Amino acid sequence: GAVVSQHPSRVICKSGTSVKIECRSLDFQATTMFWYRQFPKQSLMLMATSNEGSKATYEQGVEKDKFLINHASLTLSTLTVTSAHPEDSSFYICSARVGPNPNSGNTIYFGEGSWLTVV
Amino acid sequence: RKEVEQDPGPFNVPEGATVAFNCTYSNSASQSFFWYRQDCRKEPKLLMSVYSSGNEDGRFTAQLNRASQYISLLIRDSKLSDSATYLCVVNIRGAGNMLTFGGGTRLMVKP
Numbered sequence: 001g002a003v004v005s006q007h008p009s010r011v012i013c014k015s016g017t018s019v020k021i022e023c024r025s026l027d028f029q030a031t032t033m034f035w036y037r038q039f040p041k042q043s044l045m046l047m048a049t050s051n052e053g054s055k056a057t058y059e060q061g062v063e064k065d066k067f068l069i070n071h072a073s074l075t076l077s078t079l080t081v082t083s084a085h086p087e088d089s090s091f092y093i094c095s096a097r098v099g100p101n102p103n104s105g106n107t108i109y110f111g112e113g114s115w116l117t118v119v
Numbered sequence: 120r121k122e123v124e125q126d127p128g129p130f131n132v133p134e135g136a137t138v139a140f141n142c143t144y145s146n147s148a149s150q151s152f153f154w155y156r157q158d159c160r161k162e163p164k165l166l167m168s169v170y171s172s173g174n175e176d177g178r179f180t181a182q183l184n185r186a187s188q189y190i191s192l193l194i195r196d197s198k199l200s201d202s203a204t205y206l207c208v209v210n211i212r213g214a215g216n217m218l219t220f221g222g223g224t225r226l227m228v229k230p
Binding site: 111 | 163222223
């Protein structure tokens, strides 16, 4: 099946710094990728929808200037957490949809996730 | 009210037991339904899709009741390896494959 790779799997950064997380579709083109955040013992919450070649669509309550998303190619989307704070510590997961047609099916693949700890 | 609601559990069952999870969703425009499995500190993985007619995959049976807007997952002959969190997931029509996740139900199968 399709593979989505996320990097890094774990990162520790200092408060106030920025950290970038990459999400790559390895054997397919993904015009749309999704970024989720999951706090301990909670469900995945969609942060934003990343569209190749255009601006990301952010969910209500997610600061677009803090969580910068770039989807410059059909196989790569990046999430940059800027000016990180300890409360940003969480599990960040991306997913990618196979195929360009949003209604052609429901084949969604997840990356392995990235654990961010801000100290 | 959450869009997708699940009993968080945990459900503690012995090996070999049958266990059932339910999930309710609030958006009547929901068109596709799934159960995902998430192991501790890992990404979710698709367990099975849920079809209106109900569907079975080995020890797992999923059912959908559109009128009542609930989805169920039945696990028969539980194995230790079934211990995980089970996420009820809904795709809303026209939302471009954006998935809405329930909070998950934690299952612990014990010897």
